[in-house]
């Protein structure tokens with residue numbers, strides 16, 4: 001940060017310069033705005049650290065491609081993880097955990113929307129129940145999926161709303177991939193009529209009109225959502241998305257679909273469940289799924305409307321960098337035309 005100190009020293013010298021010691025309009029101006037440049041530099045510091053990396057990632061052509069790194073699954077995995085082996089005997093990701101609470105579902109549904117929610121996020125679940133859930137339920141059943149926490153009151157909540165699926169393992173950020181695989185395993189095993197699984201976070205708003213349009217998608221193993229290309233591995237350890245090079249050696253990720261919202265076909269879910277234990281685990285669930293999709297030939301289809309942080313023309317509204325409060329999301333909903341949507 002030597003340049004930052006240089007800039008500050010420059011401003012201090014400028015301010016204390018004998019010629020400026022008289023209060024002149026210029027000095028006042030400089031004084032007034034002297035914080036702007038250091039402030040801008042500081043707030044953009046992270047962004048500018050990442051920019052050269054993004055540029056670098058755009059030179060890694062094999063990682064920008066929709067084609068697998070190698071045609072053979074095991075060779076492909078080896079290319080991603082030259083120094084790590086998957087350990088199928090110690091992998092529980094393809095086993096459906098015990099179900100503690102089951103939601104009430106219509107007979108033989110062909111689609112389902114699952115909302116990933118933490119046991120403690122009752123305010124978010126209630127915001128969704130008051131807002132977009134009833135609209136989306138005209139199209140497909142909507143349930144919340146939670147794992148456990150030491151002291152949750154989900155059983156009581158489920159008796160009231162019948163819209164919670166709870167698995168028996170600890171709900172945590174690092175267990176998110178397990179939650180996703182548990183959902184796919186549950187749907188494949190218990191709800192065999194389902195052809196499409198829509199997944200969202202609980203800090204989202206779903207536009208049912210737009211969702212209906214995108215659900216008419218191709219057959220086969222596909223995942224539809226916001227496809228990210230050329231993303232660098234974050235090696236700054238203080239950031240949430242940090243991944244160590246021991247875990248994932250490459251500087252950049254292959255294509256992956258942002259985990260906050262996407263649509264997965266039944267064949268896609270099956271492909272993920274069948275292969276998940278053959279790939280060394282990365283704790284960022286969407287990146288992990290990206291690697292798995294690349295090697296298993298799961299097609300990723302980009303749709304601009306998913307994970308959209310501008311409240312306009314979206315399929316799923318979501319702000320990636322911080323969690324909007326349930327109250328703020330509800331006021332967005334209240335001020336939009338979506339609350340009057342009828343299919």
Ligand SMILES: *[C@@H]1O[C@H](CO)[C@@H](O)[C@H](O)[C@H]1NC(C)=O
Pocket residue numbers: 150151
């Ligand atoms: C358990 O839940 C109750 C009621 O919601 C709360 O008052 C208490 O602090 C919680 N305890 C723990 C350990 O989270």
Ligand SMILES: *[C@@H]1O[C@H](CO)[C@@H](O)[C@H](O)[C@H]1NC(C)=O
Pocket residue numbers: 168169170171172173174175
């Ligand atoms: C994931 O869940 C398991 C089973 O409940 C638990 O033992 C483990 O500590 C959890 N892992 C993390 C990182 O929270």
Ligand SMILES: *[C@@H]1O[C@H](CO)[C@@H](O)[C@H](O)[C@H]1NC(C)=O
Pocket residue numbers: 207208209210213311312313314315336337338
């Ligand atoms: C919802 O989707 C419809 C159909 O795509 C679109 O016309 C409308 O602008 C969307 N609403 C919002 C708030 O994004």
Ligand SMILES: *[C@@H]1O[C@H](CO)[C@@H](O)[C@H](O)[C@H]1NC(C)=O
Pocket residue numbers: 327328330331334
């Ligand atoms: C949204 O509108 C509903 C009904 O009009 C109202 O009860 C609720 O308080 C509003 N919520 C917010 C956060 O504005």
